[in-house]
Amino acid sequence: MNDLDRMKELIHTLNEAGKAYYQQNKEVMSNLEYDKMYDELLELEKKTNTVLSNSPTIHVGYELMTVLEKEAHPSPMLSLDKTKEPDQLATWLNGQEGILSWKLDGLTIVLTYEHGKLLKAVTRGNGEVGEVVTNNARVFENVPRRIAYQGTLVIRGEAIIPYSDFYKMNEEIEDVDSQYKNPRNLCSGSVRQLNNEITAKRHVHFYAFSVSDVEGMDFDNSFEKKLDWVASLGFDVVEHIRVTEDTIRGEIEKFSKKIEQFDLPSDGLVLVYDDLAYGKSLGRTAKFPRDSIAFKWADEIRETTLLEIEWSPSRTGLINPVAVFEPVELEGTTVSRASVHNISIMEELELGVGDTIQVYKANMIIPQIAENLTRSGVKDIPTVCPVCGGATKISMENETKTLFCTNPECQAKHVKAFSLFVSRDAMNIEGLSEATLEKFILHGYVKDFTDLFHLDRYEEEIKSMDGFGEKSYQKLLRNIENARKTTLARLIYSLGIPNIGSANAKVICKAFGDDPKRAEEATEEELVEIQGIGGIMAKTYVEYFADPKHREIYRRLLDEVELQKEVVTEDSQKFSGINFVITGSVEHFANRAEVKAEIEKRGGKVTGSVTSKTGYLINNDVNSTSSKNKKARELGVPIISEETLIGMLEQ
Numbered sequence: 001m002n003d004l005d006r007m008k009e010l011i012h013t014l015n016e017a018g019k020a021y022y023q024q025n026k027e028v029m030s031n032l033e034y035d036k037m038y039d040e041l042l043e044l045e046k047k048t049n050t051v052l053s054n055s056p057t058i059h060v061g062y063e064l065m066t067v068l069e070k071e072a073h074p075s076p077m078l079s080l081d082k083t084k085e086p087d088q089l090a091t092w093l094n095g096q097e098g099i100l101s102w103k104l105d106g107l108t109i110v111l112t113y114e115h116g117k118l119l120k121a122v123t124r125g126n127g128e129v130g131e132v133v134t135n136n137a138r139v140f141e142n143v144p145r146r147i148a149y150q151g152t153l154v155i156r157g158e159a160i161i162p163y164s165d166f167y168k169m170n171e172e173i174e175d176v177d178s179q180y181k182n183p184r185n186l187c188s189g190s191v192r193q194l195n196n197e198i199t200a201k202r203h204v205h206f207y208a209f210s211v212s213d214v215e216g217m218d219f220d221n222s223f224e225k226k227l228d229w230v231a232s233l234g235f236d237v238v239e240h241i242r243v244t245e246d247t248i249r250g251e252i253e254k255f256s257k258k259i260e261q262f263d264l265p266s267d268g269l270v271l272v273y274d275d276l277a278y279g280k281s282l283g284r285t286a287k288f289p290r291d292s293i294a295f296k297w298a299d300e301i302r303e304t305t306l307l308e309i310e311w312s313p314s315r316t317g318l319i320n321p322v323a324v325f326e327p328v329e330l331e332g333t334t335v336s337r338a339s340v341h342n343i344s345i346m347e348e349l350e351l352g353v354g355d356t357i358q359v360y361k362a363n364m365i366i367p368q369i370a371e372n373l374t375r376s377g378v379k380d381i382p383t384v385c386p387v388c389g390g391a392t393k394i395s396m397e398n399e400t401k402t403l404f405c406t407n408p409e410c411q412a413k414h415v416k417a418f419s420l421f422v423s424r425d426a427m428n429i430e431g432l433s434e435a436t437l438e439k440f441i442l443h444g445y446v447k448d449f450t451d452l453f454h455l456d457r458y459e460e461e462i463k464s465m466d467g468f469g470e471k472s473y474q475k476l477l478r479n480i481e482n483a484r485k486t487t488l489a490r491l492i493y494s495l496g497i498p499n500i501g502s503a504n505a506k507v508i509c510k511a512f513g514d515d516p517k518r519a520e521e522a523t524e525e526e527l528v529e530i531q532g533i534g535g536i537m538a539k540t541y542v543e544y545f546a547d548p549k550h551r552e553i554y555r556r557l558l559d560e561v562e563l564q565k566e567v568v569t570e571d572s573q574k575f576s577g578i579n580f581v582i583t584g585s586v587e588h589f590a591n592r593a594e595v596k597a598e599i600e601k602r603g604g605k606v607t608g609s610v611t612s613k614t615g616y617l618i619n620n621d622v623n624s625t626s627s628k629n630k631k632a633r634e635l636g637v638p639i640i641s642e643e644t645l646i647g648m649l650e651q
Helices: 003-023 031-048 086-093 163-172 183-191 196-201 223-232 248-261 276-281 343-349 411-422 434-442 449-463 470-483 488-494 502-511 516-521 524-528 535-546 548-560 592-601 627-635 642-650
Strands: 070-072 098-104 107-114 117-123 129-131 153-160 205-211 240-243 266-273 292-295 302-313 318-330 333-339 356-362 366-372 392-397 400-405 485-487 562-564 579-582 605-607 614-618
Touching: 003 031, 086 248, 086 266, 086 292, 098 205, 098 223, 098 248, 107 183, 117 129, 153 183, 163 183, 183 196, 205 223, 223 240, 223 276, 240 248, 248 266, 266 276, 318 356, 333 356, 333 366, 343 366, 343 400, 411 434, 411 449, 411 488, 449 470, 449 548, 470 485, 485 488, 488 502, 488 516, 516 548, 524 535, 535 548, 579 592, 592 605, 592 642, 614 627, 614 642
Parallel strands: 485 562, 579 605, 579 614
Antiparallel strands: 070 129, 098 240, 098 266, 107 117, 107 153, 153 205, 266 292, 302 318, 302 356, 318 333, 318 400, 356 366, 392 400
16 A cells, blocks of 8 residues: 555544544544554655645634635636547547546636645636635645645646535535535535635535646656646546547447446546647647547437426425426436426426427436427416425525425425434334435325325325335335334334434333333433433433424324334344454445444444454455555454445344
């Protein structure tokens, strides 16, 4: 493992430990071990003269600006000429080798470093003049604060927000639905914030795609070697591959297959001559450089008929219009729905039921309406919420008309509560993801927790939904019936009482002899006498059951379930005396804390470092050459994947 990779590993481990300690009140490693790893990171930063942006050795000071200054670029940042024909790209190469890469769909940024430090960051702007966003660039997820190279370095790249982060922010930030319809818009707004604390929360990433000439460096006249050198400094570089006239068509095909699962927003590819001197000798036109060209996938456009506008409430209260049309084939899949985002876009398209519309997949992924050919006009905007029947209102925000549900008790606003109710440590109803729950709530199948036990009322409707058929429906019913046999602790936890986690619920129920009536009528005085239950927990618990609505739901749930005593089983002690170490990212669990909880639930222990006492090292990259994997192999400690652990949990 090289120094840079080791630094990244240390940063990840230390940040996870810090998060656990300060945010979750958990200690995943000893102070001694933390300090040892911290000191190692400091030494590596000194050795490499590099400090990565998320290093725990630096503390980012947020700064509030009053205005973004403008700055002219030393040379114009031209747009690229474009083509949708792979054959034209092959012809364009004209016997030369090229570097083919993603054309990321974000905001172009120019970074300037001097004496190893980030001096300034400027947006592309209009190509001639950009905005200075240095303070914001300092809090990007992956921009190095200090690099080993001490000369002047100018790097061009794309600031982007990955789809995964974009979707999370749509769920968590109330105003995002009304302000942003895609990652590019969100990124643009995030990069240009006056308060860089907001930027830091938006998870902006930077991917380098070109480098200025660097004094004293020899790149063998190769564009690719420039990118490789920048990567060695700690920058993330756009994914790229060397191509020729003969290979470029096949590589384009590989990229086109990958884009459907690609987490970074992309609107095509970029082809650059690898021969720097040759590319420079070609000069430029008034509009385009001649050393590079962009490739856009030709959009498949299909004509169809708009059947209805479906109004889809979200957990923020926003009610989104969704166009439902006669199914068409696009990019190899059948499409029948497309988000229209808001009323303003509906009015711009003059969208009415029965209209003939053209649809396509933006970036080959997201269905969109390209044009409305008949434009009959917008009608029948709902005055009541389709979920709860509460009054709606049209709101104007940032010059955009949006529709909101005004009812604070709307079930659509409480998807998270239903999601907790069905989760593994609660009622454990498999097959009910948040997306499925949202659909059930939208269609009126679920209004409170008890409705989840009576989904058989909507058998035909559910079986006809996307993702459901006879088999999946029957499996869901079996899971629901299995969930009826549960413990009082699981039921209490599933209610979502503030501050009452799974472990707290078990302690409380045990103290009251698993008696449902005593659990409901518990007083603050009784609760604080239970070891591990503090005053705040006791207060929120009592306040919850003081609400008549909550008591009614609780009692109705008791009629739905068959309570069983919590017993000590072999399973609860299966990992007794076994030490686990977790490293790397997790895929099947929400986070490492969830993995730790599952292990501890079965009597095991999670430590921070691999020793002779370690029973298993959990790492999804079993073949990794990380220090923990190496240590495990030296000591003969089994290295298992997350899937293997899940198998052990289920045995």
